[in-house]
Amino acid sequence: MIPASFEYKKATSVQEAISMLGSEDKILAGGHSLIPAMKLRLNMPTGLVDISKIESLKEIRDNEKSISIGAGVSHATIANNPEISKHMPMISEAASMIGDIQVRNVGTIGGSIAHADPSADWPGVLLASDATVVIANAEGSREVDIDQFFTGFFETALQDNEIITHVRIPKTAANANSCYVKFVQPASRFAIVGCAAAVEKVNGSVKSIRVAFNGVGDNAYRATGIENALKDQKLSAENIGSAASHATDGIDVMDDHFASENYRSHLASVFAKRALSRL
Amino acid sequence: MSYIGKSVKRIEDKRLVTGKGKYTDDIKIPGLTHAYILRSPYASANILGIDTSAAKSAEGVISVFVGTDIEGIRGVPTGWQVNFKNGDTMKEPAHPLLVTDAVRHVGDAVALVIAETKEQARDAADLIDVDYEVLEAAVDPAEAIKDGAPLVHEDAPNNICFDWELGNPVSEVDAALAKAHHITSLDFINQRLVPNAIEPRSAIGHYEEHNDHYTLYTSTQNPHLTRLLLCAFVLGIPEHKVRVVSFDVGGGFGSKIFHYTEEALVIWASRKINRPIKWTAERSESFLTDAHGRDHVTSAKMGFDKAGKMVALKVDTIANLGAYLSTFAPAVPTWLHGTLLQGLYTTPKIHIDLKAVFTHTNAVDAYRGAGRPEATYLLERLVDLAALEMNMDPAELRRINFIPAFNGVTEPGYQTQVALQYDSGNYHGVLDRALEKVGYKDFRKAQQESLAKGKLLGIGFSTYIEACGIAPSAVVGALGARAGLFESAQVRVQPTGKVSVYTGSHSHGQGHETTFVQVVADKLGIPMEDVDLVHGDSDAVAFGMGTYGSRSLAVGGSAIVKSVEKILEKGAKIAAHKLEASVDDLDYANGKWTVKGTDKSIAFGDVSLTAYVPHDYPQGLEPGLDFASFYDPTNFTYPFGAHIAIVEIDKETGKVTLQRFVAVDDVGNVINPMIVEGQIHGGVAQGIGQAMLEGAVYDESGQLINGSYMDYAMPRADDFPSFEVERTVTPCPHNPLGVKGAGEAGTIGSTPAVVNAVIDALWKAGFKVKDIKMPLTPERVWTAMNN
């Protein structure tokens, strides 16, 4: 498996990386999505700008009202961070379920959301967590609400010559009461269905709720049908069950040799139920 | 020194786990060039033209060859001939080193690019322009035999390579079925598997003009046979001018038995360019071109009388052989499959009808178990299903049908209806032990209780037999083998009493460097440190038939024992001379000959020194202490066992969790229990992999749609519980070590146990499904509950 030849460039800062990026170049983070595609020659960039040695991208910062996770932080580091697991358990859970140990040690959260694989775990989880994506470009930086970030099949709001620097996740009551459940594709261990849910309850009733899926549609999405059905309700097996039936409303559900459209839709409801029953 | 029966740690592991193994791709030779093979992206297409000019002038490129450059070479042959029922010879289309007019499967070899580096060869291949006329493909074997299906080879009508039958006359089987009290019938698929050895195949061809000599380094399980086929059947070069070397090999599971086109290609091209050439498969190529396994479409009927005694078995199978005949392909669905349909049972009437079929897919050949897993799957699925249908206990149904125990020494072997004679067996013994271990009675209670709580538990059985220790040459010759299947061994005692053992068996994970050394050290009564094993080099080892079919110890080990016996016989003559006694008065133990009833003795090392410094020496005796032997077995060996799986099904998703797996195997005598246990564990993992996870999926156009580890689900440790394995011992009566072989047992026994457990869980919950297609993906199991 030999990729086409390319130039390798190592960046030491975000601004240097941006200035190095040629029009046919690609950013290299953990390489766990990019390198396999290059080995199969599905992707043939002329150059790689390696951002994996940029220290500022590897920080996890605990702000007062949020936690910022650098784009270059590995899944394993996220999984093992105690503040994250305290304030936003679904983030830790998702990180610990990605691929296998090797993948978790090398793959990064920034690489995952930039790649935007519909079956990857981060997109759904970050949607449910109401995160903000912080992006650097030649002009400076900009912020994109996670609801606007994933725009299609392997497509995001990221422009050429932009680098994700971190994602910021609020320490909300909902995120403190959150979880992620996943039905695993047995070969790759990506999600056939992943469901993330975060629920804030006041006096036992749902005050705010975000439920999101990955693995199901062309793109990770929020299941607003489920959210609306449960808003202001006291959660019960009955209303969770009936809300879960809206898991794939309006979604073009994927069909592959691991799960047909029909079965995947069924799984989405099952996993919505399983996630919400825990909260 | 007693070593036989001890769990000695593996000697080779120090080398292998510290990265000091010597695999083919590790070998560097001055002047080495690198090859890349351009392969067909289509399953079936005519080649209208190939333009290699841009590739030829690309940087670093030395040569580009296409099929029409290779003149007078038909291709690689198959090693086994099976005739049609009417006596006609099977269809045997050429398997060219590079195709000329048409491609016949995705991955078919179109051009060979040779460059200074492998990167250059890979880049240049992208510059080759092939003009394909894409045609419809025959992919599904059951469809391929229908009139009007696309033909893989013009001269094989309806894509049939041969048809074949075995057993009692079909009229007798039909009559027995007509009288049966109950018939269980099952249509099922034994799906195609990709072998997935961790080391991709690799070959280096090195032609040296100065002495007109060729060396082939290759990742083979079978160096001597490769040399024979390469020289005598493919390239027509003299055998004494060719050395085939296969040092460390990273797993084979059957897929490296065969002589592949790439081996011949690098040798042929090395002479053309007069430089050594290395080719190593990329993982995608391994998926596409390592010979696959299984792939049967079967329809079977088993008849029972009122008491549950089996009265007849009738089987119809279509075996997919792929686009070309691989080395053992014709033997696998026939003589390694049909002959096992007696199983452990006394069924008096058995008949199998089989069609072997070409399709536009990669070749199918022996894969761990080879034919025997398919036979076991067929029988054991039928037996458990029959028990469910007749409302009988599956263990009891087996018991009343088992062949009674026989030792093969004072009691004769068991003659089956399908050509074989079993050597020795105690089938009740393994089942009873497995039932005890699993706690069968308690389980049935627990199963009922959990069902009341909505939990689906199931238990599945598989009691199997296999034919190993392949094989008596005269027998297999009569069945169409184009080679003998004996083994050779040389035991060379050096003057100082240290011993080198040369075996024609080949170790690629089995631990021969430990086990074989244990045998020799034990028999000679010397420390294991004084014995070394040499294998995998045709210049060092006189001859060999390689390792597969659980044959190494039963056949190769027996050849070693023969040589050791010759050493001891000659050594005794030298010892007798030195001790001034007669040979009959000597005892040999603990590495020395002693005159009975005295303390006069001479050590093994003193005898060996005398053999090489024969100053004071028996008259007329040749100097030296070095013996070669060939051992040709008189029968196959027949390991057997009982495997039991317990599963739980998640009703909402259909996901199956394997809770327990109990395996009680009988592989005859055991030299190294730890290694046997490892073989069973690995085999069981592979067999469960087939049941639950694996399977090559070709789409209608002939594309392999899961040709990568992102899509082809290999089993991993966390898919399994801890296996609970045990053994009983019924020695093989016809080889000197009493061993039967352990390499394939786990794979052969385990698959149906798991599937049966799932079916059991479903029936007990009221879902009376007869079959779920393997692998038992959650979706398939869920669908079975929701149809």
Ligand SMILES: Cc1cc2nc3c(=O)[nH]c(=O)nc-3n(C[C@H](O)[C@H](O)[C@H](O)COP(=O)(O)OP(=O)(O)OC[C@H]3O[C@@H](n4cnc5c(N)ncnc54)[C@H](O)[C@@H]3O)c2cc1C
């Ligand atoms: C065997 C295996 C199993 C896996 N299993 C899972 C799984 O279960 N769940 C899951 O979610 N993922 C899984 N993955 C994917 C893994 O998580 C990847 O690590 C991740 O998707 C990409 O991160 P990376 O750092 O490796 O990115 P890279 O491969 O380096 O880059 C991916 C893409 O993102 C771009 N990019 C990277 N960083 C940035 C940045 N900071 N700003 C802008 N663009 C950027 C690159 O240019 C490239 O296009 C698996 C991967 C493998 C190989």
